[in-house]
Amino acid sequence: MTQPLNTGKIVFLGAGSAAFGLSMYKDMFTCGELAGSTVVLVDTNAEALERMTALARRMNAVSGAGITIEHTTDRRAALPGADFVVNAVAIDRNRLWRLDFEVPKKHGVRHTLGENGGPGGLFFTLRTLPLIFDIARDIHELCPNALFINLSNPESRVVLALSRYSPIRSMGMCHGIFLARWFICQILGMAEKDVDCWGAGLNHFQWLLHIRDRATGRDLYPLLREREKDHDPAFTPLTRKLFRSFGLWPTCSDDHTGEYLPYGWEGGEHGFNFEQDARDRAGLMGHMDRVIREEIPVPEDWLQPSWGDRAIHVITGILQNSKRFVESGVVCNRGTIPNLPADLAVEVPVIADAAGVHPVSLGPLPDACARLLTVQAGVQQMAVEAAVHGSKEMALQALLLDPVINSTDAAVHILDELWEINRPYIRPCI
Template sequence: MSEKSLKIAVIGAGSSYTPELIEGFINNYSELPIKELYLVDIREGQMKLEIIGNLVNRMLKKKEIPINVHVTLNRREAIEDADFVLTQIRVGLLEARASDERIPLKYNCIGQETTGAGGFSKALRTIPVILDICKEIEELAPNAYLINFTNPAGIVTEAVAKYSKVKSIGLCNLPIGIKKKIANYAEVDIANLDIEWVGINHLNWTTKIKINGENVMEQFLNNPAGDQSFSVKNIPDFKWDEDFLSSLGGLPCGYLRYYYMTDKMLADELEAADQTGTRAEVVKEIEKELFEVYRNAEVDEKPKLLENRGGAYYSLAAVNLISSIYNNKKDIQTVNIQNNGVLSFLKDDASIEVNCVIDSDGAHPIQIQSEVKPHMIGLLQIIKSFEELTVEAAVKGDYHAALQALNLHPLVTSVTVAKPMLNDILKENKRFLPQFN
């Protein structure tokens, strides 16, 4: 890739997260000399895109970074000859996310953006759009890397790998966030911390924690460190039972509370939905405030208010990945790729989240050394089967695959719930799901 022509396209650039990404590009410009930056969105997001574009230009001007910014609704123009295409889209906007959260709650089931029925609904809307983008990449920028941050990231990664030829890597801010929190808790430099990660996107365990070469995993599972849980902003931080935590064999990510503490999490969601609104409804209010700040012509840096939106370390994860590919760094990062034998109990074409060596040829998985416990294997196999069926349903518009996927998920209580819930999801999302019509 030539420094004179490095081109990056950000699809879904009207997102409130974009200033965080731009901050990352600014801070790492010396090693990632972007020449052309295309910010793309759809017509419904044009106003937000223009606000973001103006803010981005102010941010770059303040730091005297010579990146040419193009604000456009023309996705093909943005993708053509790009070196990297970043996807951070939300099909149906926050209104659709709110329905993803509300519909399951109607049936006394967990309603969450990426987990359970909410993640299923989002995947049905998202996968066809992502695959359309992939077709354009194949045609217009066949050597480009697709870096996908769109949720549900693991399911999207699997769909792209199965149904396109694009060089794709799925990205989530959870791994880098957990690593930073562990380093902060242990009061060590993150460079001296080595962790191993077993699982899939939003369903994983940290199974090895080494500090300066010493394995301290047991200390984290058998003392109050485990109570920290290293959760993320949008998940209630209920404390783990000590016996349960020490028996796990790994530090659970925050999303595992939906499986391990379903009753508490559901009660919390129902109360929140009744009193303050679902997470999507809360985020809508945060975004109103954010875009008022972004609109201010005096603002020329990422505002602190963005921290309330969640998604911490997104720019760090994205820029680290792009820079490592561009500069052939051969460092280790945790990303979503095809399994290909790393986890022997899952299919080769399943997407997993795993430590990889990153170089100019992409992501190369590192074989897992930790023992994967039976309870981990069991849950992963169920959820991967759910994800496989969800991809099939989204691509083919297959009602029966959709019904079996939803019924299989542990957070959907029975087929007597799954079928009417599925019908509600299809009805609510009809204009986004032509494959089912």
């Protein structure tokens, strides 16, 4: 006899995001384990929310997932009774992110994306954490047993701050390990579905401790080392330099990993392509509108599981007590990687079941790899303190700790300029 499915309530904050929303929908409406559950979509942008709600209802109907879809612009109205709160919120994302990249460059700081490391990572933290703590206080009041699953950057700093200063349960999810697998498979000449990657480290800077053939368990590192020697030298050059120097492949890409390194610009310092992103989003939303109006069918690949963030895997693992293995989650370390600080937010494999989310320890990192991450650990810890206390003095200290900063004068000029730009969002969190 088939066991009935357990049901739950999922609140999705920032559901108006086309990219995060579609990725979530692919998993939500194809997993087959959420029938009878309620999903509440929340966004302050009413137009974007209406579009994504209509798309959710269309995909729900076509897939036969049997999920109840609700929506609201009022976060507090959505939260009571929630079992899971998924967050994809960002503040004025592209405008402020562009400034996070351009202002440091103007003052002579060479960096890559300006998002999770360097000055950009600091200001992402300063403006984002006050909002995150507002959400956390609402969760603690209205649904204290809910698991907060964060999808927004800066992942490591959000989870670190909440683990230090909030009583709610939280974790982060990222698709970085799968992006690293894509790069590896281009060199190996293998399909991604045939390769397993096991990594541990920081968000956007894990070290892959195992790369194996999924069917046989064969160690693929010897083959990767051999084929990498003759591969196109222009292909992900910074990652490959680190691979040759440290002996393990780092995630997840030159631009993301490069944010944490003083020489990260060697992998390219062009920044994020905001113009292409705007074109892609406009195209995606136009496609969504045609699907919603039933002018075209729901694309077949929208009715297949996503390759990215595994939030729905965690949720169904907990709801159905299925002991679901998830390749990567951002969690508080507490000894999972024994040679990194215990209170750091690390990215490791996790298992989800009715008892919660359980980090999987792969043991200590090789000493040199751990030491490289430890440099960034101090930066992230100081940035969190600056944001939590709304302190410009601490923010300067965080900048001067960061290996991307090459001048004290530049640090002061960057701080003054970006602080004024972000002033409306910076305030003490506790």
